[in-house]
Amino acid sequence: YYEDTDAAGIVYHANFIKYCERARSEIFFRQGFSSHDKENNEHFVIRNIICDFLQTAFLGDLLDIKTEILKRKNSSIILKHDILRDKELICSLEVVLVYVKNYKAITIPDRIFKILENK
Known part of the structure; x- marks a missing residue:
């Protein structure tokens, strides 16, 4: 989208x-859930992100985000997001998410993990 780009039509790096x-949120939305449990104040927080920018994306490019679980621990999960344009990898991210209740790490509920696993 135009709002995602600079004056030259190049997608700003933070938008990746x-x-x-958004792709992670869509995984939950498609299942009729949210990754944020408002009643119990439980949700994911980002602990770490590693971005590998391989190519430039431009205004009008159709991008696809592929998500896979790299590792699951008790209260955290490491996801890999690959951003592709026409099957060409343009950016890859590793994201460490920690599941918290009242901002303290807790065990990821199986129902949450199953949603991510069955995306």
Whole structure:
């Protein structure tokens, strides 16, 4: 989208992180859930992000985000997001998410993990 680009029509690098955040949210929305449990104040927080920018994206490019689980721990999960344009990898992110309740790490509920696993 125009709002995602600079004056030259190049996608601003921080937007790749936003695209992956939206892709993670969509995984839950498609299942009729949210990754944020408002009643119990439970949700994911980002602990770490590693971005590998391989190519430039431009205004009008159709991008696809592929998500896979790299590792699951008790209260955290490491996801890999690959951003592709016409099957060409343009950016890859590794994201460490920690599941918290009242901002303290807790065990990821199986129902949450199953949604991510069955995306």
